[in-house]
Amino acid sequence: MKRIKVTLPDEEIPKAWYNILPDLPKPMLPPLHPATGEPVKAEDLAPIFPMNLIEQEVSDQRWIEIPEAVLEKYLIWRPTPLCRAVNFERFLDAPVRIYYKNEGLSPAGSHKPNTAVPQAYYNKVFGIESLSTETGAGQWGSALSMACSMFGLTCRVFMVKVSYEQKPYRRLMMETWGAQCIPSPSEVTAAGRNVLEQHPDSPGSLGIAISEAIEDALSRPNARYSLGSVLNHVLLHQTIIGLEARKQLEAIGEYPDVVLGCAGGGSNFAGIALPFVRDKIEGRDIRIVGAEPTSCPTMTRGPFAYDFGDLAKTTPLLPMYTLGHDYVPAPIHAGGLRYHGMAPIISHLVKEQIIEARAYHQLETFEAGVNWARAEGYIPAPETDHVIAAVVDEARRAREEGKEKVILFNWSGHGLVDLASYEAYFAGKLLPYELPDEEIERALKAIADFPKAQ
Numbered sequence: 001m002k003r004i005k006v007t008l009p010d011e012e013i014p015k016a017w018y019n020i021l022p023d024l025p026k027p028m029l030p031p032l033h034p035a036t037g038e039p040v041k042a043e044d045l046a047p048i049f050p051m052n053l054i055e056q057e058v059s060d061q062r063w064i065e066i067p068e069a070v071l072e073k074y075l076i077w078r079p080t081p082l083c084r085a086v087n088f089e090r091f092l093d094a095p096v097r098i099y100y101k102n103e104g105l106s107p108a109g110s111h112k113p114n115t116a117v118p119q120a121y122y123n124k125v126f127g128i129e130s131l132s133t134e135t136g137a138g139q140w141g142s143a144l145s146m147a148c149s150m151f152g153l154t155c156r157v158f159m160v161k162v163s164y165e166q167k168p169y170r171r172l173m174m175e176t177w178g179a180q181c182i183p184s185p186s187e188v189t190a191a192g193r194n195v196l197e198q199h200p201d202s203p204g205s206l207g208i209a210i211s212e213a214i215e216d217a218l219s220r221p222n223a224r225y226s227l228g229s230v231l232n233h234v235l236l237h238q239t240i241i242g243l244e245a246r247k248q249l250e251a252i253g254e255y256p257d258v259v260l261g262c263a264g265g266g267s268n269f270a271g272i273a274l275p276f277v278r279d280k281i282e283g284r285d286i287r288i289v290g291a292e293p294t295s296c297p298t299m300t301r302g303p304f305a306y307d308f309g310d311l312a313k314t315t316p317l318l319p320m321y322t323l324g325h326d327y328v329p330a331p332i333h334a335g336g337l338r339y340h341g342m343a344p345i346i347s348h349l350v351k352e353q354i355i356e357a358r359a360y361h362q363l364e365t366f367e368a369g370v371n372w373a374r375a376e377g378y379i380p381a382p383e384t385d386h387v388i389a390a391v392v393d394e395a396r397r398a399r400e401e402g403k404e405k406v407i408l409f410n411w412s413g414h415g416l417v418d419l420a421s422y423e424a425y426f427a428g429k430l431l432p433y434e435l436p437d438e439e440i441e442r443a444l445k446a447i448a449d450f451p452k453a454q
């Protein structure tokens, strides 16, 4: 019988996260203060994040111990099993062995609780009582709501208005976990009121919601802001995925030829990939591939440049692949992949040609996701469909080359709350959107005068 599922007993869960910063062959460029053009100092970030997370953001320690209280929550659903997708392999009819980490088994249904839980914990021990954040389709908002309820923090989530109205289920998850979910733009903040004055019917955007959440955190005592992707400490927390996967593959004597993840802000991709990137830096022969949408092709078509993380220009300038902070992606159904930038760590690794990026359009991603569901049962999130499309691509290449290949990928979340997007796909309402060059040129004008990232 084939080995299908590799589980780890509770006591084998990794006890430290992996920080790649000290292992990078070339150091990353620093984030810059937009007013001075100088590297950001820890004090600059202190009103927004608690100091213990700021320390992680810039840490040069390779291993960062996971606090006992965080492990206790992780163990509710971790270690997640590493599964071999034998039925999908059979469907693909290619000489590949496909392994995946099922991060859809977390209570919120995605990888996002891996960082929500430690972020809530570190804020709590720092004396913070309340967190503010933004959410698009609601995956991050629901993960943080759950984490805040576990540690007795209150939580305010600014949810992009169109999603708030069209997607009640994740809002109800947030409310079940005790959070307050506010449609953005809102009357609660000056940033929201500004937008409403000019566009009373604004459907909202992630950029506006980020600005509202930061302003809200700054305006309340003992409150901080929390971000679900992009930043170094978020990617750090997600490395639990890849560290578990390494142990599980070792247990069955396997090692991947290629590691893949879908990339919006880059956190789940980094989570599975960074422990293997370390092997690659040390000389191991392995490929690492990120999959993004053709409608938001940050790594495959954007320049590497300094840009803001949000539309209202509240964040530091980050060195990253970007389409410009005022770029508004087409309304594709993978909400979690519609971010104009890419995590600085992932961007740096792409620029140094240590990892690769590929873009897929939404029709081929849904086709891959549906085929996956029919073979393996689990229904993937629309974001996850992108990495499955990349896996299909890898299998096709293996078939053409007649070479055996071991594939490892991160199954970032389930799609049970996103079935409306499958409905649109079945109804033939989705288009294979390709971003026109003119739109990229237009969006990049917004960052033309920023410091250059060389």
Ligand SMILES: *Cc1c(COP(=O)(O)O)cnc(C)c1O
Pocket: 110, 111, 112, 139, 140, 228, 229, 230, 262, 263, 264, 265, 266, 267, 268, 269, 336, 337, 381, 383, 384, 412, 413, 414
């Ligand atoms: C949020 C989300 C993503 C994209 O975010 P990353 O930070 O790039 O990982 C991907 N998949 C799922 C299921 C998500 O919820």
